[in-house]
Amino acid sequence: MADTFRKVLIANRGEIAVRIQRSLRRLGIASVAIYSEPDRHARHVLDADESVGLGGHSAAESYLQAERILEIAVQTGVDAVIPGYGFLSENADFAENCEQAGIAFVGPTPEQIRQFGLKHTARALAIEAGVPLAPGTGLLIDVDQACAEAARIGYPVMLKSTAGGGGIGLTRCNDEAELRQAFASVQRLGQSFFANSGVFLERFVARARHVEVQIFGDGQGRVLALGERDCSLQRRNQKVIEETPAPNMPPATREALFTAAERLGRTVSYRNAGTVEFMYEAERDAFYFLEVNTRLQVEHPITEMVTGIDLVEWMLRTAAGNPPELSRRPESRGVAIEARVYAEDPLKDFQPSPGLLTEVHLNRPGF
Structure with a gap:
């Protein structure tokens, strides 16, 4: 090409x-x-x-x-x-x-999109790559199997849909009764939103931070981590504030995150931009694999700001057969934050309520 x-x-x-x-x-x-x-x-x-x-x-x-x-x-x-x-x-x-x-x-190859598109297959790839995971299961056959596995893992557990994202179907279950009550509902949500009713369990991490690593691969086995973003501040499982670099992250842990993300990408000779998402448990200084987003992220500009990299240009060059040199991780300089605006109706239990913006003020002094 x-x-x-x-x-x-x-x-x-x-x-x-x-x-x-x-x-x-x-x-x-x-x-x-x-x-x-x-x-x-x-x-x-x-x-x-x-x-x-x-x-x-x-x-x-x-x-x-x-x-x-x-x-x-x-x-x-x-x-x-x-x-x-x-x-x-x-x-x-x-x-x-x-x-x-x-x-x-x-973007990535069709096969890579499929490999990481379902969370249970992504977990299998993470296991193959030696990336840490929270204790969990593969796809569950029925609610009785779910209860048996939850007893093995220990409550509370997270019941998750294998397809889609955005927190849809994500449900915390504190005991067997809650798991039995939620099981069919999460299956229906997965089928309705993503045409896939598959569900699995993971151990619930009480004080988890959501940290994601931006990766880029040339499709020939070279994959680099370009920095991490902390996305822990969320509303209804939707990100509100993203910050890079992640605050109060021990340097050794940051290096381990980068190495794990790169290793996972190299397992499939990942091509183009992607994001490997992790839970970080500060009390144990431990992190666990969540999923891979095989696309550019909404929050990618903050990584560009601290690295000086144009990720869109890199994506275009790679797709044209002229990928960037991926021999060394870029230096991160400074701090960048992205904030999203959410509109809700307090009279309707704070349901999302998009509407007409009549007045907007940006770049306020001291903001």
Whole structure:
């Protein structure tokens, strides 16, 4: 494949689409934007070299229309498709169909997306790589097996859906009665949201921190850890504050996290950007594998800020067959924090309540 692309389709919207366009422009690569009807005047559409409407108003009617997006990619003659995060970024079938059409998918291989897409198979790979895990199980057959395994592990336990993310189906069970009550419900949630009802158990870690390691691989066996991010401050299992480097992390533990993440990536000759997520138990100075996100993360800019690396550029170069040199970890300088804004309705038990922003103040003095 050539060292650079001529034209790339951005299979996303909003901030990440603008972010990708910025990197494409700097590299001299033309961009093709796709858009739903409400996004027809969005910045990523107006700034693109070409733009094609998907129709529809919801994500299901537009940005999740894999066949339609691939048709547009073929019709516009792009060399590659980059989804960034969300939507089709972890859709192995879409990645495979792109490559079968002779169009590069800017991300991991379809097989790697599948390998890490289910948490129980990701745990198996982590065991193979010698990465620490919290005591847990494989996929459970029924609630009776779950109760027997929970008795072996010791309560409380976490009942988890093997598919998807965002904390959906994640349930703490303090005793057998709670586990029996939750089992079928978590299975239904997994089937409803991710078309997969598989569930498994892990030991509950009471005072866990959520720490993730940014990795990058060239697809040829070289994988580097580019730093870690602390994502412990969450609301309803959704990240609110991300910080790098993780505060109060012993240097030896940080090095062990990096080594474990790199070892896991090398086990599958990981290609492109990814994130290995861990629980960190400060009282024991121990960490346990959680999952791998085979995509760019929303919080990737804070890693870029302290390392000076343009991860989108690295992704594009790697997909074009010209990966960066991965011989040495970059130095991290300074501290960077990302904060997300959550809108909730206090009169409805603080349910998520997106609406119209009427006034916004940013860059306040002293903030």
